Amino acid sequence: MDFITCPWCGQRNPADALECRSCGGPLPVSGSDPGPEPPPPPRQLPKGYKNRVLWKNAPGNVIGLVFAVIGISLLCVFAPVGLISGLLPMLCIGGGIGVIFALIGGGLLYTGVRNGLRKIRPYELGRAAVGEITEIYRDTSMEVNGRNPWAVRYQFEADGQLYEGKASTWKYAPNLHKSGDRVHVLYLAEDPEQNALYPPLG
Known part of the structure; x- marks a missing residue:
């Protein structure tokens, strides 16, 4: 068959x-x-299609999300600890790495989601x-x-x-x-x- x-x-x-x-x-x-x-x-898309386009078939979006989460986590940990303890290197290095990760992840995520929505919109509208x-x-x-x-x-x-x-x-x-x-x-x-x-x- x-x-x-x-x-x-x-x-x-x-x-x-x-x-x-x-x-x-x-x-x-x-x-x-x-x-x-x-x-x-407006059309109702089949169940799960949006998630498939935005996440399952878009590894760049997943990588971007991981980078953004790591970056924000580093920033939330190192920035307060560096400020409270007065350790400027911890604040600058840890916070700086967090900012870089967050910016890279945010950029990948923004671009990937925007491209995914461009694929989805004709099907809906x-x-x-x-x-x-x-x-x-x-x-x-x-x-x-x-x-x-x-x-x-x-x-x-x-x-x-x-x-x-x-x-x-x-x-x-x-x-x-x-x-x-x-x-x-x-x-x-x-x-x-x-x-x-x-x-x-x-």
Whole structure:
């Protein structure tokens, strides 16, 4: 029996399923038919998808959070002890290291969460359009453990203007789509450059 992995939660489902049996999210449809239309905004995302984008699939956010917590902890310990005891080196070195850790962690966390929310917002608030896949290829600009993800380029029209988008997946994209296939695209009305395939590729 063939299976398809849910792009929302990672659960395996029968290949002919339309919705995930775990989270209820719509599953990608293979071929040129884009499948059922997305519901109108605002949309309720499948259970756990936000956490998956912001934390599980974003190690930079977790590292940023750890650095920020360590930095704030060092600052809270060394700064008061240094002030009370009058040990200036403890205050300067311990407090300084705490500040550096907190700034690095805060920067990583801010950037990661902002990028994650940019991925999520089209799914929650985006207008729907029918687009077309223009290209599928191995993205050699990214490599993890000797592997390159698949990149899927697509185009769609918003307010009479043509826009392009790109989605990445570690799954074998040609199993689902080929150039010329029609797909659902969600985009923000105020900024169509923020767009996403619906459902996501995973």
